[in-house]
Amino acid sequence: MTSTISVTVWGEFRHEKKNPKVSSIYPEGMHEAIASALRRAPDLAVRTATLDEPDHGLPTDVLERTDVLVWWGHLAHQEVSDAVAAEVQRRVLEGMGLIVLHSGHYSKVFKRLMGTTCSLKWREATDKERLWNVAPSHPITEGVGDYFELPQEEMYGEPFGIPTPDELIFISWFTGGEVFRSGATWQRGHGRVFYFRPGHETYPTYHDANVQRIVLNAVRWARPTVRIKDSAPCSPPLEPLPPAPSS
Amino acid sequence: MTSTISVTVWGEFRHEKKNPKVSSIYPEGMHEAIASALRRAPDLAVRTATLDEPDHGLPTDVLERTDVLVWWGHLAHQEVSDAVAAEVQRRVLEGMGLIVLHSGHYSKVFKRLMGTTCSLKWREATDKERLWNVAPSHPITEGVGDYFELPQEEMYGEPFGIPTPDELIFISWFTGGEVFRSGATWQRGHGRVFYFRPGHETYPTYHDANVQRIVLNAVRWARPTVRIKDSAPCSPPLEPLPPAPSS
């Protein structure tokens, strides 16, 4: 492992091309807003990739050199090829970190790693979201207080169709009366996965300082320490075995 | 839920047709050995299904009526259609129990639900396996003592590429020097999953009383209490929301 963390921010980059409200908030695309905040950290080298590039911007050599992948998608989950989704899953299992944002809960990549529906309740309205920090000593919440607020966000509500997280990091309160496990981690193979709820395309969520800090913290936390290829070796005994019974 | 548990035992049923050693141990097939032991329980209604039947013996109406599915496969995991594997996964997430046996660790069904490689070390030799009961108050170990032994079994060794189990039930000791998490549970959606290691086709493992008891216990433990279809509803607020900001 080198001392620089190689990050790839993947964005679907479709809303921005068709919805003026989204492009006014994210003129360079949501992925660029996320990436440019990360680029301020001197220990990160950040590239971006988007759906409509060849191989969705994730050819093997990019994935091989990526330490941590950040994923935002929404409209076009089904357009992500099964082959690329399988490669991302393989790399996570080998050790690559994965940060899944907001509507990425329904991405092929996240669903393959969780094995569950990843379904939830939702509402686009005028809810405020207050994210409670339930893991104040976790590296992902470093510098975040007891809670922080997003003045407007899409509501996501429980039940959330995920396996029990290894670590629960945030629980959200919404004005309209719902709650949500809005930050959670899972180890999958040798890779660390963090799901982080906020980030609806019609709100300036990725310009929020707390959100930016949490994504940065998560990238550092998810940095791989190993790369271990899958194998299923036939393994000779380490201790003497009894003789085979005569037939 | 009726009082009878509807069980389907799925067997690949290929080894038995080509390897006389296997067919001598399991003349009716491994699935029939597993099923006939379960049929002695008055609270179970047991059918079988095999790979080479239409829809692998698992058409929708069978899956819909199955409370708990038992799965043994090895040679032909890739011949199980993606469509059937997806349907089994869907049914587990809705509530159906799933008992995965031995080489079923590499089945499409199990890998989809785990999201990981499910890889392990292995050796076909003359190891004895001793399974230690590390959850003596779990329903799956009811009637099983501190440990039990299988005089000969294939060795499976750690590391085992699974997500951290919700509950660890058995750890195996092998003569050749390895250990293995040989019984483990996961909740996935509304369904309960139990992986149970023993059952190599060239040994009479499914004639063993402890193995039979554990599979029966697991079936009863995995019985669904609900059936909840996947949904992702748009949900109206339960509390008053602020007005939309004027633009």
Add this chain to the structure above:
Amino acid sequence: MTSTISVTVWGEFRHEKKNPKVSSIYPEGMHEAIASALRRAPDLAVRTATLDEPDHGLPTDVLERTDVLVWWGHLAHQEVSDAVAAEVQRRVLEGMGLIVLHSGHYSKVFKRLMGTTCSLKWREATDKERLWNVAPSHPITEGVGDYFELPQEEMYGEPFGIPTPDELIFISWFTGGEVFRSGATWQRGHGRVFYFRPGHETYPTYHDANVQRIVLNAVRWARPTVRIKDSAPCSPPLEPLPPAPSS
């Protein structure tokens, strides 16, 4: 195990003697309100016990015959003797179920079993509590819908100083803006522990049908299947050992 579940409902029974508001809601004491709801279940045999009885109503023979203990305390946690707290812990570790209610989060019994501070934020005001069911297939939520509401309750807020629960059952939303893990389970030794948040003494919470149903469900879920005394045996080898090295 007999077919009847032997339940002891323990109540501190102090508020009721000094606060007319509490005694007007619970004229027979909170423990009697909880117990009388449970007594409607034909499979339960329910007794009560209170702080000011000899041995706090929990002499050894009562504890030995109790399958599931329900605990409500608040003002006088320190008056519970260490000896009785240790006995309750011992019985849980042997298999007895334990349901800890509301302010019982700070009881000696719960803190001994958790090993943590069990601290939380709180407020006595006019909050509504909405409990979201995040485990709709868990036996504890049988018959409970997506959520239920308590029109007034004390607020408990995160962070809650507990070990990560084995299973998270409810998350609460409060009018004032907080969230709380208000239903959670832990296996401790051979016993099952359920913490359930609602139940402030100045509100009629234990007369609520959903609360009563959940306590009943929890009692049935926590019913012991074994009783295993603590032991740390010196254990002879099961396989031949090498000779001791000559010195």
Add this chain to the structure above:
Amino acid sequence: MTSTISVTVWGEFRHEKKNPKVSSIYPEGMHEAIASALRRAPDLAVRTATLDEPDHGLPTDVLERTDVLVWWGHLAHQEVSDAVAAEVQRRVLEGMGLIVLHSGHYSKVFKRLMGTTCSLKWREATDKERLWNVAPSHPITEGVGDYFELPQEEMYGEPFGIPTPDELIFISWFTGGEVFRSGATWQRGHGRVFYFRPGHETYPTYHDANVQRIVLNAVRWARPTVRIKDSAPCSPPLEPLPPAPSS
């Protein structure tokens, strides 16, 4: 947090004074063997403390300045004062790391944090122990291969009376036929706890390079990132509450 990790190695230091076999292996005491290996790491500042010092060598100012505490005890767990055990527990819950070694499984400190019996099977004989690394991407196993062996160790066998670990790191195989969860972690409050099985006093285990490496890795992993004092604040509402109902 400064860049140096302040480590206190606590040793009971009784066996060494009465058993010549132990003192021949550990002439300066077991704590000194553990500490001197850690002192080779430039990022650690290591002190020791023993049972027979005033306050067992752990007065408040030492505990306050300790980032990670390493604990070995066996003969005299009951001589550790409840007050010191409570202070150690409090410091772990605030963030101090704790590494519990071998027979420390029965220490007051570990039992208070686990809440369970912490019992196990045992045998002093001529077993070899082989520790399988089941978490090859965990920081605690950095530099450790698939497994390592200790040519002679006391046997500890399952079932081990602990809460389900957050992370299982090692599983041991013993010649005599047993298995054991010999490396495991738990988060308790804001502190990280690692239990590591090897280290019987009559074997040179703490001179073993793998054991030394793992203890060093664990110290670095357990380093606190925060110090958060316990509190249970009455918390004003963040959102408007309804008026109190008129009585």
